[in-house]
Amino acid sequence: MDRSSLLQLIQEQQLDPENTGFIGADTFAGLVHSHELPLDPAKLDMLVALAQSNEQGQVCYQELVDLISSKRSSSFKRAIANGQRALPRDGLLDEPGLGVYKRFVRYVAYEILPCEVDRRWYFYRHRSCPPPVFMASVTLAQIIVFLCYGARLNKWVLQTYHPEYMKSPLVYHPGHRARAWRFLTYMFMHVGLEQLGFNALLQLMIGVPLEMVHGLLRISLLYLAGVLAGSLTVSITDMRAPVVGGSGGVYALCSAHLANVVMNWAGMRCPYKLLRMVLALVCMSSEVGRAVWLRFSPPLPASGPQPSFMAHLAGAVVGVSMGLTILRSYEERLRDQCGWWVVLLAYGTFLLFAVFWNVFAYDLLGAHIPPPP
Numbered sequence: 342m343d344r345s346s347l348l349q350l351i352q353e354q355q356l357d358p359e360n361t362g363f364i365g366a367d368t369f370a371g372l373v374h375s376h377e378l379p380l381d382p383a384k385l386d387m388l389v390a391l392a393q394s395n396e397q398g399q400v401c402y403q404e405l406v407d408l409i410s411s412k413r414s415s416s417f418k419r420a421i422a423n424g425q426r427a428l429p430r431d432g433l434l435d436e437p438g439l440g441v442y443k444r445f446v447r448y449v450a451y452e453i454l455p456c457e458v459d460r461r462w463y464f465y466r467h468r469s470c471p472p473p474v475f476m477a478s479v480t481l482a483q484i485i486v487f488l489c490y491g492a493r494l495n496k497w498v499l500q501t502y503h504p505e506y507m508k509s510p511l512v513y514h515p516g517h518r519a520r521a522w523r524f525l526t527y528m529f530m531h532v533g534l535e536q537l538g539f540n541a542l543l544q545l546m547i548g549v550p551l552e553m554v555h556g557l558l559r560i561s562l563l564y565l566a567g568v569l570a571g572s573l574t575v576s577i578t579d580m581r582a583p584v585v586g587g588s589g590g591v592y593a594l595c596s597a598h599l600a601n602v603v604m605n606w607a608g609m610r611c612p613y614k615l616l617r618m619v620l621a622l623v624c625m626s627s628e629v630g631r632a633v634w635l636r637f638s639p640p641l642p643a644s645g646p647q648p649s650f651m652a653h654l655a656g657a658v659v660g661v662s663m664g665l666t667i668l669r670s671y672e673e674r675l676r677d678q679c680g681w682w683v684v685l686l687a688y689g690t691f692l693l694f695a696v697f698w699n700v701f702a703y704d705l706l707g708a709h710i711p712p713p714p
Contacts, residue, residue, distance in 0.1 A: 442469065449550045453598075455605030459671055463554060475561045476548035479528075480541050483587060486511070486529045487537050498533040501585060501648060502641045507714040513572045513584040516713025518699050524572040525565065528587035532635065532648060539628055540591045548594050551668070559667050559675075560594070566688065567593025567659040571652025573695035580708045582636065582649035588628070592656030595625060597664025604665070629653045645711040663688060 439447065446467050450460040494503045501507070507514060513527040531537040552560040571589025575582055599621060602609050611617070632650035639647050663684045667675070675681040703710065 446553075449553050451610045453550050453554045453668075454671065455601070455608035462672065467553070471557070473549045473552035473557070475557045475564075476544050476552050479564070479587070479590075480544045480548075483529050483531065483537060483541065487531055487534075490530070491534075498535065499635075499641060501532050501583075502639070502643050504644055504714075507583060507645070513575070514713050515576065515580060515583070515703075515708075515710040518576065518703075525568055527572060527584045528568045528590060530585040531587075532585060536586050536588070536628075539624070540587045543591050543595055544587070547598055548591075551594060551598060555667065555671065563593055563597065563660070563664050563667055564590035566663055567591075567656035568652075570655040570659045570688075570691070573692070573699075574655035575649040575651045577695060577698050577702075578651050579636075579649040580703065580706075581710050582646045582651075584652050585648045586652070588632075589652040589656035589659075592625065592653050593660040593664055595621065596657040596660030597668050598660075600661050600665045601668040604669075625653075645714075659688075 447464060450463050454460045454463060490500060490506065490509070491497045494500060494505060496503050509530060511523065511526040511530050513523040517523055531540070548560065548564070567590040568587065572584050575584045599618065602614065602618065629650055632648070632653060636647050636650055666680050666684050670678060670681070
């Protein structure tokens with residue numbers, strides 16, 4: 342049911358004859374049943390929640406329209422927070438007779454979302470089309486690029502030590518700062534099989550579920566923001582170093598998810614969450630430690646500085662700031678939130694500073710960068 346047909350039906354039935362802006366929840370529920378309108382169970386549950394947040398048991402007309410249009414309102418969030426929400430006692434874990442895909446959707450709901458209300462909303466509203474194509478496409482492209490360079494160089498581990506590797510038009514190198522696309526395309530190149538495997542695993546295990554829940558636009562924005570922040574941070578803090586790998590985007594996704602889990606610890610129902618949290622932190626820290634070791638103590642002779650580790654840290658900062666704001670805004674418009682604009686302003690300020698730094702600081706500071714390959 343779209344907004345116009347709902348408005349027409351309400352006007353025909355005169356559900357709000359006095360134009361108060363409110364409609365009785367029982368009256369609307371009776372209208373749904375009498376006309377056999379296609380309203381899923383999750384929305385009926387939310388209708389009850391909105392009514393219980395009102396002293397007269399009524400629903401604001403605009404909130405009702407937003408609910409039918411699948412737009413979560415801020416007042417509905419307040420109704421949940423105030424504990425005025427009536428939910429069926431059975432959770433999604435008790436849903437019988439689910440197929441393989443619906444069980445996977447339920448698994449994703451419990452992995453990503455912190456409260457039963459949001460989990461039921463996602464479970465009933467989820468559609469398999471469009472699929473989570475962004476993270477899958479990025480991972481596939483990274484694997485293809487790695488295989489091509491591995492076959493060409495005949496080297497699958499520590500590829501950055503091969504003299505031909507840095508000649509790739511995808512790698513970020515401080516000597517090629519004017520080629521702006523390199524600030525993003527470096528995410529398709531990797532040091533070796535071990536870094537690619539780590540990033541691809543996290544992108545599929547965390548990135549795909551996040552994209553299923555929060556959508557392609559938000560997750561791609563978060564991932565690319567982490568990638569861009571990574572290369573720009575390296576250009577400011579480690580001016581002589583190149584950058585390869587998608588770790589900036591991966592750490593943005595992982596840090597956002599882990600921070601969201603910690604802040605909603607009591608509501609998360611994913612199994613073994615403490616053990617998994619510890620393992621994730623150990624693996625992420627080990628990868629950063631490995632990058633630091635390769636940067637400052639290269640195990641093989643190299644013609645220039647090895648890739649920087651600062652992209653990992655920059656991605657984590659983006660995840661905790663921008664990413665956490667996105668993940669905590671499930672089914673809410675970001676533009677309606679003050680915190681989102683604060684994060685965007687901070688990120689935009691950083692981008693502006695980084696651009697000026699790359700244009701002027703290298704010459705003013707007399708930075709001795711290695712010659713571009």
